[in-house]
Amino acid sequence: MLSNLQQQPADALLALIKLHNDDPRADKIDLGVGVYRTGDGETPVFGAIKAAEKKLVETQDSKAYLGPEGDMGFVAALMPYVFGKENPDMGGRIEGMQTPGGTGSLRLALAMVQRAGAKRIIVGKPSWPNHAQICKDLGLEVVEFNHAGEDGKVDMDALRAAIASGTEGDAMLLHGCCHNPTGIDYTHANWDEIAGLLANSPIMPILDLAYQGLGLGMEEDAYGLRTVLAAVPDALICYSCDKNFGLYRDRVGALYAMAKDPADLTKIMSNGHSLARANWSQPPDHGGAAVRLVLEDEALTAQWLAELDEMRERMRWVRDKLAAAGVTGGVDLSPIGIQNGLFSIIPFTPEQVQEMRKNHGIYFAGSGRINVAGLTTGNIDKFIAAVAEVTA
Ligand code: PLP
Ligand code: TYF
Numbered sequence: 001m002l003s004n005l006q007q008q009p010a011d012a013l014l015a016l017i018k019l020h021n022d023d024p025r026a027d028k029i030d031l032g033v034g035v036y037r038t039g040d041g042e043t044p045v046f047g048a049i050k051a052a053e054k055k056l057v058e059t060q061d062s063k064a065y066l067g068p069e070g071d072m073g074f075v076a077a078l079m080p081y082v083f084g085k086e087n088p089d090m091g092g093r094i095e096g097m098q099t100p101g102g103t104g105s106l107r108l109a110l111a112m113v114q115r116a117g118a119k120r121i122i123v124g125k126p127s128w129p130n131h132a133q134i135c136k137d138l139g140l141e142v143v144e145f146n147h148a149g150e151d152g153k154v155d156m157d158a159l160r161a162a163i164a165s166g167t168e169g170d171a172m173l174l175h176g177c178c179h180n181p182t183g184i185d186y187t188h189a190n191w192d193e194i195a196g197l198l199a200n201s202p203i204m205p206i207l208d209l210a211y212q213g214l215g216l217g218m219e220e221d222a223y224g225l226r227t228v229l230a231a232v233p234d235a236l237i238c239y240s241c242d243k244n245f246g247l248y249r250d251r252v253g254a255l256y257a258m259a260k261d262p263a264d265l266t267k268i269m270s271n272g273h274s275l276a277r278a279n280w281s282q283p284p285d286h287g288g289a290a291v292r293l294v295l296e297d298e299a300l301t302a303q304w305l306a307e308l309d310e311m312r313e314r315m316r317w318v319r320d321k322l323a324a325a326g327v328t329g330g331v332d333l334s335p336i337g338i339q340n341g342l343f344s345i346i347p348f349t350p351e352q353v354q355e356m357r358k359n360h361g362i363y364f365a366g367s368g369r370i371n372v373a374g375l376t377t378g379n380i381d382k383f384i385a386a387v388a389e390v391t392a
Contacts (some may be wrong), residue, residue, distance in 0.1 A: 028361035031374040038133035050305035052293035070098025077295035096256035102240025152335030166203035177221035178211035178341020181369035187392040195231035210240040213339035232259035250287030329391030
């Protein structure tokens with residue numbers, strides 16, 4: 001039976017890890033998969049997380065099952081950061097559950113809207129490839145609109161047209177901040193307009209917030225999500241702690257639902273729970289418990305926020321340095337300065353992507369997406385010189 005299976009392509013982003021590892025050159029540069037790196041090129045465990053993990057080992061007295069919703073203390077502790085300290089559950093309209101990463105949350109959100117009758121998911125192009133992959137796996141139709149124009153700014157006309165074309169049974173997947181792969185985010189004015197358009201549309205928003213705190217700041221990065229939630233009757237929120245707590249492989253995320261009527265939340269979440277049982281039964285506990293211990297402790301919270309500030313400032317330094325290089329060879333690096341998060345796209349041709357790998361040992365996605373956190377004081381000049389040579 002199993003011989004009937006067809007070969008599937010490897011994940012192109014994850015495959016880059018191996019390509020880079022196999023390159024023997026000492027001065028190779030990894031700008032591939034989206035993990036934060038320090039100025040030394042490391043992806044260390046946060047100090048606040050290390051301290052919380054120590055506490056967890058010392059105090060955890062059982063690993064008995066918690067249930068499909070996971071650690072509800074973790075789910076609640078995150079809410080003031082996501083939805084705002086003033087009204088963290090929007091007057092009883094929001095409830096959540098723990099999921100295995102943002103990916104688990106997206107899987108549940110998309111399966112849930114499908115159960116609710118959704119047929120089409122409207123997604124900007126380009127997007128994180130897993131968005132379309134999950135939709136495809138569930139049999140949901142993906143309807144694309146152009147995310148950004150050639151000027152490096154958001155293509156609002158395409159978004160307006162996409163919302164105008166929405167009908168009952170459509171959901172729209174929006175990146176809350178630090179757009180993957182372009183780094184091109186909506187401005188506050190754009191979000192205000194989007195919220196107004198969605199308020200008058202049958203489309204239900206699914207907000208994917210996988211990089212809160214890595215763009216402009218924890219509060220600033222939540223502006224779009226909060227503005228949309230204040231305007232629409234219901235929405236799903238897919239949250240990842242894997243970047244902003246550096247927990248990647250521990251798979252830490254949450255799914256939140258905002259209902260028009262709080263009385264519907266029990267019914268809505270029972271669907272999240274039954275879908276979780278059918279997929280993974282219960283989320284892994286360790287990372288979520290560590291996040292909870294950070295957020296329940298004032299000193300650890302301050303330490304975590306300071307570590308996040310340092311990451312954001314380092315990425316801003318990289319972005320400013322690339323932007324200052326301006327027109328380099330045949331490409332203009334200056335838009336990178338106004339983009340946010342780990343990623344930006346440099347318009348390399350596929351041949352140039354290969355030349356960067358072959359001639360310079362510099363690895364990034366075939367789309368020209370670079371992880372700016374892979375650049376450091378030690379390699380950024382080499383990178384800029386290589387871009388100049390390859391694109392000249
Ligand atoms: N959403 C976006 C836009 C992402 O880039 C990622 C990337 O990792 C995720 C969600 C999911 O993250 P994870 O499943 O690692 O928590
Ligand atoms: O886009 C990225 O690089 C991150 C990490 O299947 C990632 O979002 C990439 C591919 C994948 C899972 C995570």
